[in-house]
Amino acid sequence: MAPLFKNLCSVSLWITIIPLFGFLCDGGKILVVPLEGSHWLNMDILIKALHGKGHSIDVIRNTNSWYVKEKSDYYNSITIPQSKGMDEEFVDDMISKVINHERGKSSWLSTVKLFFDSVIDNYEMTKMVCDITTSIFESEEILKTLQEKQYDLMLTDPVWGMGIILAHKLKLPMVYNVRWTTTVDGHFNIAPSPMSYIPITGSGNTDRMSFFQRVKNIIFYFTNDIKYSRFSLPQYQAICDKYFDPPVDFYQLLQGADIWLMRVDFVFEFPRPTMPNIIYTGGFQCTPAKPLPHDLEDFMQSSGDHGVIVMSLGTFISALPEDVTAEIAAAFARLPQKVIWRYTGKKPSTLGNNTLLVDWMPQKDLLGHPKTKVFVAHGGTNGVQEALYHGVPVVGIPFFFDQYDNLIRLQARGGAKIVSLAELGENSLHAAIKEVINNPSYRLTMQKLSQLHLDKPVKPLDSAIFWIEFVMRHKGAAHLRTESYKMPWYSYHSVDVAVTLIAVVLIFIFSIFYVVRYVCIKCCSRKRKTE
Incomplete structure (x- = not known):
């Protein structure tokens, strides 16, 4: 009886394992519509992880894409011919407008002008995306190719609406790699968002607002609503009206994603209402520090007990006006610390012997190095999350978009010090860095936040991959989606x-x-x- 029982157990075990093995290893087909710059950097990490799980990935790109490469070992690119998207020249122009406003004589007139400039820039960006989308819909060859592929899933960044519209056309379940949408912070599109304690992007508020800050919050809500509902959404709606019958509402398409992989967590984000299909994956791009190249390691060790300051202004900001870089370099030259500065512009005349300029740096590995004392950053979501992961305090120099709001969240918790563009100078930057280095509370706070961030049952990247595959397995996640977005406002x-x-x-x-x-x-x- 014993051998028979043993054989039966073995057969039973294999009957259980074989379907599970096939279940785990079945590769799906995923269509990805990404965004440029730092948004692509974290999307790229998701794509690599999905490829490693056996999935086939196609990525849509435009002809002048400067981050999404045409050839890759882990995805196939689909380049839309005669399509131009956001490029470096467009971004440089936006940055120069912000710098000129912040460092000039600010007045209510210049503030109004900057607002209208941002409206125009947003309109132009949306137009670029809509032109690419139209190129796809007007090409029978591209549409036929996409339909014949029989994808299992659309993975997209909803800052651009092309993936949303294309997913509806191809009848694909949709997952967002999201922090912002075509309108605002992704939470505001589907989750209850009381403006009494949830700050609006750009307001500079925290979750503890005075009466006048709440007034400011409401004003920013309506100005944002005007910017997007009057200038961006109508362009996407025009495409929906032209190519879809029966007609659909673009904003409902945006709200109807199955899963929202939100690139924050509540160690970083202020507590707020959420929804069951919002999965928090903040810091999924972060990894333990790897050994540095020999030249960088030697530079780090040469700093002695003083340590090293790491500075990077992200993917979009490669160079600054000469007077600004001269001020920054002069501030660094007065410090006893060594400095590694990612910068590709003209070498500042005030550059000190303690500062190393590099075209590229292994930012995650530098932030995880024990010699790193401070991270001087622009406040992009990726950089802030990496600093939080490694427990490094931040001196922030915000420029645009969500950068100031990201830094406000760290500053409110005691892990960062903000130096605005308006006050940025040799003395102010030097004083901010000295304060963050000499006051141990900044580092202790960031280390505590890092411990909280790392203390999770499942790694953020594993969670993201699980939910993507969950949507593929079940052809969506309708049971997690609220139907509230289909209700009229009243x-x-x-x-x-x-x-x-x-x-x-x-x-x-x-x-x-x-x-x-x-x-x-x-x-x-x-x-x-x-x-």
């Missing part, structure tokens, strides 16, 4: 219920009033007749 906010209840109460009150009035009139009438 139903969502129960305005119709409130109006109905108020009407009923008023009718009841007026009915009582008229009954009492009628009775009083009758009584008075009888009394007169009796007299």
Whole structure:
């Protein structure tokens, strides 16, 4: 009996394992519509991980893409002919406008001008995306190729609406690699977002607002709404109206993604209401530090007990005006620390012997090095998350988009010091760096945040891959999606219920009033007749 029982157990075990083995190793087909710059850097990490799991990935790119390469070992590119997207020249122009405003004589007039410049830039970016989308829809060959591929999933960054529209055309379940959408912080599109304690992007507020800060929050909400609902969404809606029958609402398509892989967590983000299909994957691009190249390691060790300052302004900001770089270099030259500065512009005349300029740096490995004391950064989501992961305090120099808001979150927790462009100078930058280095609370705070961030049952990248594959296995995740986005605003906010209840109460009150009035009139009438 024992051998028979043993054989039966073996057979049972294999019957269990074989389907599981096939279940785990079945590769799917994924279509990716990414965004340029730092957004591509973290999307690229997701793509590599998915490729490593046996999935086939196609990536759509435009002809002048400067980050999404045409040839790759782990994805196939689909280049849309005669399509031009956001390039370095476009970004440099946006940056120069912000710098000129911040470092010039700011007034209400210049602020209004900057706002309208941002509206125009946003309109132009959206137009570029819509042109690429139109090129796809007008090409029978491209559409036929995409349809014949029979993809299992659309993975996209919803800052651009092309992936959203294309997913609807190809009838694909959709996963977002998201922090921002075509309109605002992704939470605002699907999760309840009380503006009394949830700061609007660009407001500079934290989750603890005074009365006037709440007024400012409301103002920023409506200015953002004007910027996007009047200038971006209509362009996407025009494509939907032209190519889809029956007609669809673009904003509902945006809200209808199955899973939102949110690139933050609540160690970094202020606590707020959320939804079951928002999965927090903040820091999924972070990894333990690897050994540095010999030349960089020698430079780090040469710093002695003073340590090293690492500076990088991200993927979009490669060079700055000469007067700004001269101020930054002069501030570094006064420090006893060594400095590694990722910078590709003209060498500043005030550059000190303690500063090393590099075209590229292994940022994650430098931040994880024990000699690194401070990270001087622009405040992009990736860089802030990497500093948090490695427990390195930050001196932030925000430029645009979400950078100031990211740094505000770290500063509110005591892990960063912000130096605005308006006040950026040799003395202010030098003082900020000295404060962060000499006050141990900054490093202790960041190390505590790092411990909280790392103390998770599942690594963020593993969680992201699981949910992508979950959507592929189940052809979506409709059970996690709220249907609230399909409700008209007056139903969502129960305005119709409130109006109905108020009407009923008023009718009841007026009915009582008229009954009492009628009775009083009758009584008075009888009394007169009796007299």
